[in-house]
Amino acid sequence: MLVKNQKTIFDHVNLCRYLGKFAAVLFRLTKWSIEGSKPNQTQSVVVAAPHTSNWDFFITLGMALRMEVKVRWLGKQSLFKWGMGPIMRWLGGIPVDRSKSSGLVEQIANYFKTGGQFSLVISPEGTRSKSKQWKTGFYYIAKHANVPINLAFIDHKKRIVGFGSTFQLTESPELDLKNIKEFYTPYL
Template sequence: MDFGRAFGRAWLRLYGWRVNRHVPDVQKAVIIASPHTSNWDFPHTMAFGLAMNLRIHWMGKHTMFKWPFRSILRRLGGVPVDRRAPGGLVEQMTEQFRIRDRFWLVVPPKGTRAPRPYWKSGFYNIAQAAGVPIMLGYLDFGAKEVGLGLLVHPTGDVRRDMDQIRAFYAGKMGKRPELHGRVRLRAEDEGDADASAPLANPDSGTTP
């Protein structure tokens, strides 16, 4: 067992997490995780990835990927993106899915720990454009369980797809329940829930 895997397992044991060891059998996916209410979500999620020996990628502003940090960030799964580029994040990530044989990309749907009326739609737009499923990850502080669950294949019927996501996350508790937000996209309330065109606010999911 390598050091990273041993460290991840030790971390999860130390904090009392039970690990759902089911790993969906897909080569490519957009991963979301909810609920996100605490700074602790990130280290616990990283520990889970290490413990399960998962290669997970995340988006970061291209300006972060400069010497001497470039190689370290890439080794940690970072993918540089330029929000000013034509097509934005959706087109850049669609290209990454096209050129890679295996690519699991984490896209934060909420974008912040504070409660929000809507999730950002970047995760949905990227998955739909790339033709890959949305993998539902979770940190349930109520059950003290971490894992990967349902695969949702975007159909363009946003409300129906989001109903599946809402059902999965119902009852799962963040570290600070008072910061829970709605599991909902703005398009569901603005008449675009059945549209196949990209939804509003696609450029989400990068690190600050």
């Protein structure tokens, strides 16, 4: 599933910088702003919430390009069909077949362990609809890979996207998940 040698947009440094500048112009034109600073970890799981619109993808990708954060993301397999597959992979996408259990948490945790600089962006809702119940795969990927979680947010009302704090996991998944969800309370 995960291709180690797959080149993404973030592997093309000059193109990434130009697209980051282009993203900055688009943010200004659309009156969106970026808050927070670039995470300083070479590897992390980035929780991006809330995810309520198809535009969230472009907003988050624009932020990553602008801040020069090399990201990968998970997407349903159907997004990678009809000739879009190479483009989606180039944008950092990893197709996921949600119709069957495939040990995704372990596969991605092992991918982290092979090294390399990237952050995996995951929407904990697992859908674009508002959801009170989050999927916890992001947490267990970070736990198994022994990487921190960076909390990224989208505030549609204020037109702000950004990075909040970095969350180091403890031995209490219940408490960790509660604290992570509390961070997102103002944005939900």
